[in-house]
Amino acid sequence: MPLSTIQILHQDPCFLIVNKPSLLLSVPGRAEDNKDCLITRLQDNGYPEARIVHRLDWETSGILVIARDPDSHRKLSRQFQDRETEKTYHALCWGQPEQDSGHIDLPLRYDPENKPRHIVDHDLGKSAQTFWRVLERHHDHCRIELTPITGRSHQLRVHMLAIGHPLLGDRLYASGPALDACPRLALHAQRLVISHPHSGERLSYLCPTPF
Known part of the structure; x- marks a missing residue:
């Protein structure tokens, strides 16, 4: 599936900030007809290293951070688990x-x-x-x-x-x-604040609300 429906808001060597459209899964579903999703589209269209960190409901649109290497994935995932992010x-x-x-x-x-x-x-x-x-x-x-x-x-x-x-x-x-x-x-997930997985710098990203 094409990447065109997924807007890349920011690129860093360690992660991507993307805008997930409504009516798109974050990760593949169990059924065969639910394989199309955000992470698969990224992996199939220039970002084979993409790793999901957190999710949005199928019907919810908005901002997600996607890790680009195992170490960044581990550190970003820990931020969500420890409630260090702001959403x-x-x-x-x-x-x-x-x-x-x-x-x-x-x-x-x-x-x-x-x-x-x-x-x-x-x-x-x-x-x-x-x-x-x-x-x-x-x-x-x-x-x-x-x-x-x-x-x-x-x-x-x-x-x-x-x-x-x-x-x-x-x-x-x-x-x-x-x-x-x-x-x-x-x-719509409009704002996300994370710490850079390596520098620790506090970073804030916005995604305009479509309605």
């Missing part, structure tokens, strides 16, 4: 939150009876925390900034649903007018 997302949510900002602290777990959904579970769920902030208020929705402290699957989507403001166009968690209000999931 900021932009999204559109349905309705009008009463406050302009807030903190969501709700444990999450996978819901095997409703694959691939996740749910809030205070008994069996893993700790999950998200900060949110309203950037713009519109008639029936808001543009918000989301800052996850933890990195659980579907965390931002489930957390916003849990406080009554599902993300627009979310085919897993939204319904009715919230689902119909946007042709795609309105969730």
